[in-house]
Amino acid sequence: MKHETLVKVRFCETDALGHVNNTSFFIYLEEARVLFFESIGYSMKMDGWEFILASTKCDFIGQAFFNQKLKIETEVSKIGNKSFHLAHSIIDDVTGELVARGEAIIVYFNFEMQKSMPIPNELKEALQSHHTLI
Numbered sequence: 001m002k003h004e005t006l007v008k009v010r011f012c013e014t015d016a017l018g019h020v021n022n023t024s025f026f027i028y029l030e031e032a033r034v035l036f037f038e039s040i041g042y043s044m045k046m047d048g049w050e051f052i053l054a055s056t057k058c059d060f061i062g063q064a065f066f067n068q069k070l071k072i073e074t075e076v077s078k079i080g081n082k083s084f085h086l087a088h089s090i091i092d093d094v095t096g097e098l099v100a101r102g103e104a105i106i107v108y109f110n111f112e113m114q115k116s117m118p119i120p121n122e123l124k125e126a127l128q129s130h131h132t133l134i
Contacts, residue, residue, distance in 0.1 A: 001130050003039055005032040005072040006093060009064055020064040029058065029088050029102045032072040036086070040126035052109040052116075054083065058102040062092075069093040076131040082116040083107045084127055 005028075013024035033053075034044050042050065064070060071093040078085040088102035108119045119127075 001075075002132075003032070003036045003074040003130060005035050005074065007031060007070050007072065009066055009068045009070065011066050014066050018065060020068075022058070022060065025058045025060070025090065025100055025102065026056065028070065028072055028090060029056065029104065032074050032088055033086060033104060033106075036074045036130075040123075040130070042123070042126075049111060050108060052107045052111075053104060054107045055105040056103065058100055060100050062097060062099045064090075064092070064099050070099060074130070076127045077103075079119070079124060079127050079131060081118055084119065087132075 007028050009020055009024075013020055013027070015021040037044060037051070069092070071091045073089045073091065075087050076084055077087040084106055086104045086106065088100075088104070089098060090100040090102065091098055107116045108123065109115070110117045
């Protein structure tokens, strides 16, 4: 099952060429991750934070512009012992055209101990419901 997040491009997210600046895509991906975590029951409060971003990337397929509505589809592409991978597709919500693809590797992390921890079964089950073979 894919999780969907909608964003509307703000003027401040565009560059001198009139399209969305490449750094803004990472903000959209972060918003999608936060809303994904909330949808599977994980609070995004700073006390008790359990995730750390180990890696992220974005491949730019097309361009996006001010006022455009974008849909970010988020899926779990891999579940390991201490980490999992998210795959994102950023799509024009009107035309359905693919604008960008993103990936993130998230580590289940204990900030008090400063080390990665095994993913609890409850989280693995929640991730499994969004897992797809990519």
